[in-house]
Amino acid sequence: MGEFANQLIAGAQKRGSQLAAVGKQLVDNVVTPWIEKTEELAKINEQIAAEEERAAEIEADRLDALSRRSTQALTVGDVRSGGISEVMRLATGREDPAVAESRKQLAQLQKIEQRIADLRADKVKIIGGAGRAA
Numbered sequence: 001m002g003e004f005a006n007q008l009i010a011g012a013q014k015r016g017s018q019l020a021a022v023g024k025q026l027v028d029n030v031v032t033p034w035i036e037k038t039e040e041l042a043k044i045n046e047q048i049a050a051e052e053e054r055a056a057e058i059e060a061d062r063l064d065a066l067s068r069r070s071t072q073a074l075t076v077g078d079v080r081s082g083g084i085s086e087v088m089r090l091a092t093g094r095e096d097p098a099v100a101e102s103r104k105q106l107a108q109l110q111k112i113e114q115r116i117a118d119l120r121a122d123k124v125k126i127i128g129g130a131g132r133a134a
Contacts, residue, residue: 037127044123048116055112062105 044119048119051112051116055109
């Protein structure tokens, strides 16, 4: 009976070792990569939030500037005054500085929007790869 008990204990120890190995593989191949992907997602979410906040601030500043009444006096070159210099500027094809500034702001907002889209795409790639064995 002692021999049978020793074989039984040895078999149980072998099965226990096999289960431990399977558990370690599960942790190494599934759980650890999933945790890493989750951390990457958290970083991407933070970046998205920061970019969206920055875009909102720029847009709010732009809208605020547009909503305020101009305190500058009319100048001879101002369209509102019908100045000849404005007519000459338009005739020669020179651009209004406000249009140039608007284009610059729009380009900056578009860059931020593209960065947010890129971050979201990275997030989708990470989610798609979560749980896969490496």
